[in-house]
Amino acid sequence: MSQPRTLDVGCGINKYPGAIGIDRNPASRADVLCDLDNVPYPFADSSFDQLRAIHVIEHVSDVIRSMEEFHRLVRPGGRVALCFLGRFCLWETLHFLLQGKFAKAFRRCKGKASSAMEVTVFYPKRSAIVSAFHPSFRLRAQYGIGVSVPPSYVTYLSARTIARLSSVDRKLTHRPLFRSLADHRLYIFERI
Numbered sequence: 001m002s003q004p005r006t007l008d009v010g011c012g013i014n015k016y017p018g019a020i021g022i023d024r025n026p027a028s029r030a031d032v033l034c035d036l037d038n039v040p041y042p043f044a045d046s047s048f049d050q051l052r053a054i055h056v057i058e059h060v061s062d063v064i065r066s067m068e069e070f071h072r073l074v075r076p077g078g079r080v081a082l083c084f085l086g087r088f089c090l091w092e093t094l095h096f097l098l099q100g101k102f103a104k105a106f107r108r109c110k111g112k113a114s115s116a117m118e119v120t121v122f123y124p125k126r127s128a129i130v131s132a133f134h135p136s137f138r139l140r141a142q143y144g145i146g147v148s149v150p151p152s153y154v155t156y157l158s159a160r161t162i163a164r165l166s167s168v169d170r171k172l173t174h175r176p177l178f179r180s181l182a183d184h185r186l187y188i189f190e191r192i
């Protein structure tokens with residue numbers, strides 16, 4: 001059986017092995033340089049079996065337009081893996097509340113915030129993502145990543161504690177209440 005054709009959208013320097021990568025940054029591992037805000041992306045309809053967009057949708061200016069492109073590029077029955085930052089991260093909120101940084105503790109709730117170097121980061125709502133994909137995609141699975149493992153700026157835990165928390169994370173990743181407290185959300189959609 002031939003390998004699935006995978007498009008890694010906004011691949012950065014972590015391009016998925018075997019995938020075709022697109023990104024606007026020449027320093028990335030992209031095979032094709034393109035700006036995701038300019039459609040169409042340079043591929044024919046239904047060119048791919050799978051598409052990955054890992055921490056990219058937070059940066060595009062028009063999520064719906066990008067979804068429409070994903071729909072055009074993925075064949076019917078193909079899969080889209082979308083990973084993005086959640087609207088609420090329990091660890092982040094507690095971490096900044098303990099430091100008395102209230103605005104930072106709740107920065108995600110507003111839907112967007114400036115991160116390092118003034119890059120605007122969007123925190124999409126689950127409902128916005130699901131309705132952007134509806135009715136052309138079916139949500140097949142959803143996970144929370146970083147439910148018990150803290151974001152990387154939490155540096156006061158030992159490697160051993162992080163390892164323990166990782167094993168807890170694997171048990172909680174698909175559970176509805178816990179996954180909505182996680183730093184990252186991973187949604188798997190199937191193209192109808």
Ligand SMILES: C[S@@+](CC[C@H](N)C(=O)[O-])C[C@H]1O[C@@H](n2cnc3c(N)ncnc32)[C@H](O)[C@@H]1O
Pocket residue numbers: 009010011012013014022023024025028034035036037053054055056059060
């Ligand atoms: C947070 S990084 C994620 C990189 C990679 N997917 C990963 O998980 O390591 C976001 C990537 O999206 C790219 N990107 C952001 N906005 C873009 C746009 N409008 N057009 C093309 N690439 C963009 C950036 O250059 C960067 O490589």
